[in-house]
Amino acid sequence: MIKLEGVHKRYRSAQEAALSEISIDIEKGEFVFLVGSSGSGKSSLLRLLLREERADAGQVFVLGKNLSDISGAEVARYRRNLGVVFQDFRLLPDRDVYGNVAFALEVLGKSRAFIETAVPDALRLVGLEEKANSKPASLSGGQQQRVAIARALVNRPEILLADEPTGNLDPDNSLEIMNLLERVNLAGTTVIMATHDQGIVDRMRRRVIQLDGGLIVRDSQRAGYNDQVGGEA
Ligand code: ADP
Numbered sequence: 113m114i115k116l117e118g119v120h121k122r123y124r125s126a127q128e129a130a131l132s133e134i135s136i137d138i139e140k141g142e143f144v145f146l147v148g149s150s151g152s153g154k155s156s157l158l159r160l161l162l163r164e165e166r167a168d169a170g171q172v173f174v175l176g177k178n179l180s181d182i183s184g185a186e187v188a189r190y191r192r193n194l195g196v197v198f199q200d201f202r203l204l205p206d207r208d209v210y211g212n213v214a215f216a217l218e219v220l221g222k223s224r225a226f227i228e229t230a231v232p233d234a235l236r237l238v239g240l241e242e243k244a245n246s247k248p249a250s251l252s253g254g255q256q257q258r259v260a261i262a263r264a265l266v267n268r269p270e271i272l273l274a275d276e277p278t279g280n281l282d283p284d285n286s287l288e289i290m291n292l293l294e295r296v297n298l299a300g301t302t303v304i305m306a307t308h309d310q311g312i313v314d315r316m317r318r319r320v321i322q323l324d325g326g327l328i329v330r331d332s333q334r335a336g337y338n339d340q341v342g343g344e345a
């Protein structure tokens with residue numbers, strides 16, 4: 113479903129490569145943690161998958177598309193298959209919860225009838241039906257992130273990309289978000305989540321891809337945050 117082959121990425125303004133020699137295969141339905149310290153390349157990898165950035169070398173295939181070969185309208189169409197969640201929620205402050213989730217469908221030109229079914233479904237999924245008419249500012253951080261997840265999922269994407277989705281949340285809210293992402297994954301959505309929250313990774317025991325200075329230093333199944341492949345402490 114996702115395949116990277118020998119991918120390199122260096123930003124024009126940067127001396128060092130953000131990603132080097134990245135080769136990864138991700139199957140439909142996997143839950144993958146991207147871990148590594150700040151600056152290791154996690155967000156850059158997610159941006160390649162979103163086609164916000166392009167690889168300088170190597171190939172990125174997602175859902176049967178070579179992302180180097182698509183442009184313009186095709187990129188927009190491609191992105192409809194992806195849901196995205198960020199650390200800082202990125203909700204529209206002037207719209208209520210319903211309006212934030214509906215917005216994702218409005219920009220896709222979905223019919224009113226579709227929106228009127230899909231939005232309540234998505235809010236039910238994240239347990240926020242009763243907050244439909246609340247503004248984001250009146251919600252807790254965990255609730256705001258659940259709205260962002262509802263928005264990411266309302267068009268039923270095949271892949272959910274989450275960049276440090278628990279980075280601004282306390283442990284209880286983080287746990288709630290992880291339970292939600294786990295449910296979403298069990299329902300069939302492929303989830304790729306960048307994080308440096310060791311507790312979460314250790315608890316979930318999923319595939320862990322660890323980056324260091326833009327290189328993959330570990331790719332292991334049912335892993336913890338600090339498990340070592342090479343035996344180093
Ligand atoms: P992470 O998400 O793991 O913190 P990033 O992917 O954001 O890592 O960054 C990887 C490297 O690329 C870092 O050295 C960072 O400074 C650099 N970088 C990230 N985004 C940009 C950008 N837009 N322009 C130039 N350099 C960038």
Ligand code: MG
Nearest residue numbers: 154155156275
């Ligand atoms: Mg990042």
